[in-house]
Each structure stands twice: as structure tokens, then as C-alpha cells.
Amino acid sequence: MSQSSLDDDELFGEAANEMRSDVESSLADAWDALPAADDIWETDAENVLGVLNGLKSALDAGDAEEHLRDAKKWYTMGERADAFEDADDLEAEIEAVEEALTDISGAGEQVGELASTIPALKGTLEEAADDDDEADEEDD
Structure with a gap:
């Protein structure tokens, strides 16, 4: 095996590790961007509409979709390049x-x-x- 070939394999391995790290990092960012369980469970609203509006705001996924998109992009690249030895956990x-x-x-x-x-x-x-109140008053 030539030195060039060894270097290429080594570089590919490094790139695969970086790609996996990018996927893992984007997935961690996606999880972090999701609402916290307490945010959708607890409320201090005074009426039902306040509760619903608070819940609607709490159910905002923030940047989670963008982070998931990044994870899927790098995962797809890695899979197509056959860069991952085992990617079942990522999937x-x-x-x-x-x-x-x-x-x-x-x-x-x-x-x-x-x-x-x-x-x-x-x-x-x-x-x-x-x-109903008006009808009761008329009956009286």
C-alpha cells in the first residue's frame, strides 16, 4: 500500500469521525431545543384561555427542526459515503x-x-x- 493510499484512508477515517460528531452534536442541539416537560405541564394562568395560550407558546420547538435537518444532512452524507461503521444508533x-x-x-x-x-x-x-335570565324575569 502506498503512502498516498494510507493517508487517504486516514483522512477518510477522520472525516467519518467528524461527520459522526456533527450528527451527534446536531441531535443533542435538537433535543435541547425542544420544550422542557415542566414548561408544558405547569401553568400559572388564571383561566382556561390563558392556560391554552401558555401551552401553545410552550409547545414551540424552537430550532429543533433546523438542528434535526442538519443531523439528517450529515447522516445521509455519511451513509452514502459508507463512512459509518455502525450508524443504527444515529438512525x-x-x-x-x-x-x-x-x-x-x-x-x-x-x-x-x-x-x-x-x-x-x-x-x-x-x-x-x-x-335564560331574561326569560326568568319575564315569567316573574
């Missing part, structure tokens, strides 16, 4: 982050829909109560 973690983002996004949509429905429902119930 599993990418899938776990994707699932978490999907769950957070779905919850955010549901909370958003509910938050837009509650004020109208409150108004309808208040009108019904006012109509």
Missing part, C-alpha cells in the same frame, strides 16, 4: 427526534384549535345564560 435517535417533533406539532395544532374555539364557546354560553 434510531433521528427517528426519536422526528417523533417528538411530530407529537409536539400535533399537540400545538390541537391546542391552537381549542384556544380559538373557547372564546366563542364562552360567548355562546354567556348569551344563553343571559337569555
Whole structure:
């Protein structure tokens, strides 16, 4: 084996290690960007709408999607170059982050829909109560 070939293999190995580190770092950044469990569980709002609006804000995934995209980009490059000896752990973690983002996004949509429905429902119930009070006054 020539010196050039050895150097190329060594460089490829270094590049593969750096690529794996980049994927791992991006995945760690994605996890860090997700909302904390306490942020979506605890509240100090005074009414249901306040709770829903707070929850909707807490369900913001921040830069997690961008970090996941970076991880997937470097993972795909590494896989296509056959640079990883064993990348099952990376693939599993990418899938776990994707699932978490999907769950957070779905919850955010549901909370958003509910938050837009509650004020109208409150108004309808208040009108019904006012109509009932007026009917009771007329009966007296």
C-alpha cells in the first residue's frame, strides 16, 4: 500500500469521525431545543384561555427542526459515503427526534384549535345564560 493510499484512508477515517460528531452534536442541539416537560405541564394562568395560550407558546420547538435537518444532512452524507461503521444508533435517535417533533406539532395544532374555539364557546354560553335570565324575569 502506498503512502498516498494510507493517508487517504486516514483522512477518510477522520472525516467519518467528524461527520459522526456533527450528527451527534446536531441531535443533542435538537433535543435541547425542544420544550422542557415542566414548561408544558405547569401553568400559572388564571383561566382556561390563558392556560391554552401558555401551552401553545410552550409547545414551540424552537430550532429543533433546523438542528434535526442538519443531523439528517450529515447522516445521509455519511451513509452514502459508507463512512459509518455502525450508524443504527444515529438512525434510531433521528427517528426519536422526528417523533417528538411530530407529537409536539400535533399537540400545538390541537391546542391552537381549542384556544380559538373557547372564546366563542364562552360567548355562546354567556348569551344563553343571559337569555335564560331574561326569560326568568319575564315569567316573574
